[in-house]
Amino acid sequence: MIPTNPLIIAVDFDGTIVEDAYPKIGEEIIFAFDTLKRLQSQGHRLILWTYRHGKRLDEAVAFCKENNVEFYAVNKNFPEEEYDEKHSRKIHADLFIDDRNVGGFLGWTEIHKAIFNYEPPKKKKKGFFSFFK
Secondary structure (H helix, E strand, C coil), X not given: CCCCCCCEEEECXXXXXXXXXXXXXXCECCCHHHHHHHHHHCCCEEEECCCCCHHHHHHHHHHHHHCXXXXXXXXXXXXXXXXXXCCCCCCCCCEEECCCCCXXXXXXXXXXXXXXXXXXXXXXXXXXXXXHC
């Protein structure tokens, strides 16, 4: 089933997809690629959002590709985006999966549950009386 509103999900690499062994590539964290592939198959857009750059970034992208995950974009909002210093490096995403979250990395089992049971927040009604609800 493809969601009516696909999510844009930014995913970190070291400590999230693989165990943190930077600058090397650590072992895959269990269920990482399974969950990422399922998200993609349901129409969600995945962005690899990592500290890595240059050769180390190329290695991470290649590792993911070897595991059948190709990202919509890498360290940018969309593939064609050109970075210049006048613009923010902040990624626009609905969700961020990162080992540096408050409380640490939940693990892919918990992330899978959270995303596949995800419901977008309901818009609150505006007006004076909505304050009292």
